[in-house]
Amino acid sequence: MLNRRQTLLGIGTFAGLASTLPAAAAQGPLKVVATTGMIADAARQIGGAEVEVVALMGAGVDPHAYRQTRSDIAAMTRADLVLWHGLYLEAQMEDFFHALARKRKVVAVAEATPKDLLRRHDDYADKYDPHVWMSPRMWTYVVAEVARALTQARPEAAGIFDTNLTRHLGELDRLSAYGQQIVSDVPQDNRVLVTAHDAFGYFGRDYGFEVLGLQGISTQSEAGLNRIGTLVDILVARQIGAVFVETSVADRSMRALIEGAGAKGHDVVIGGELFSDAMGADGTYEATYIGMLDHNFTTIAGALGADVPVGGMDGKLGAGH
Structure with a gap:
């Protein structure tokens, strides 16, 4: 050290x-x-x-x-x-x-x-x-x-x-x-993280995930109809079953993505809400950096097929401090 x-x-x-x-x-x-x-x-x-x-x-x-x-x-x-x-x-x-x-x-x-x-x-x-x-x-x-x-x-x-x-x-x-450890059980074919904007690139690089953001790196970029259509096609073609919303980004575009996949006969669910550009509510475990990432790791891995501990790394998720 x-x-x-x-x-x-x-x-x-x-x-x-x-x-x-x-x-x-x-x-x-x-x-x-x-x-x-x-x-x-x-x-x-x-x-x-x-x-x-x-x-x-x-x-x-x-x-x-x-x-x-x-x-x-x-x-x-x-x-x-x-x-x-x-x-x-x-x-x-x-x-x-x-x-x-x-x-x-x-x-x-x-x-x-x-x-x-x-x-x-x-x-x-x-x-x-x-x-x-x-x-x-x-x-x-x-x-x-x-x-x-x-x-x-x-x-x-x-x-x-x-x-x-x-x-x-x-x-x-x-x-x-x-x-x-927690993402190691996610099947290789499931290692696709679809989120509201491209905030998870470093996560993807570290933990072996392909990351697809509906918007670009900045939430100030637009999620155009072409981008929504492209991601709908990817969801259907690759049979991706879960996408993720973010606490600091409105979810309407992600809902449009789910509806678009549904119109093509492919069911997609919201795998969970992730902390992207902001942490959790004051006074909670998720309002710490450790809690924020613990939540994200556990939510992503659980939604994409891994067995995860209910309370995360130390059993603190969802239980405040």
Whole structure:
């Protein structure tokens, strides 16, 4: 883990940094604003009691279309640290963040992901697929960048952040292993994931699934009649029996897909609702990154033919914290 953490950080361990710094002074928590729930969860996991984190986008909110509100602007201008995703995820807010960076510490945490690991997309010219949280392996780079940003903002707590980073990286390893184990029983012919938009490419790459999105990488792209017709033909020809809706995307186009297949004599069901661009409701297990991915892994594998534990990795799905 030590060598892996050093590779992620690109510097020495935080523990080494901490040894040269005084103990954390008695002060209030670091005020952190994060755009997405996934980034907010990473900040809480790493920051612990040293941070007070506010997420701008809650359950069911689509970051591709989100614009900052007056209350968001007020929160960010008062924050000690602002964390946003980058990679053109918050496309409507980019100009604001670049302007804010002249006055506040602002970090686009997903921009630290090695570019050779990122997916490009034919429909997303000159941009990368931003949905790196769909892969726990990819998410480690974002988590490490969150840790780096917190340490720069509060260097006297470096040892605390380093300890929490080590723990959380171990949790991500365990989550990734669960994903591999739970999908291993999905029959090869069933390994086709049809979703509302193309948010699951990194999942597909890591776990051996073909991913077909009704919309492109951004939900701002249109799900045209031609695309619906093409996917209907694929569903029928390959006898795909389940498609998936997303909590942050309206399901009307997916319903049209199901109706189109039905008109051609092929029954398709909704295999479940997945968390794509937002996590679950506040106060639930699914409102954590671990819970979000646990839900997705378990839902996908179960709907496509694998035996899955009812409560997921640790029996927590559907049971809050």
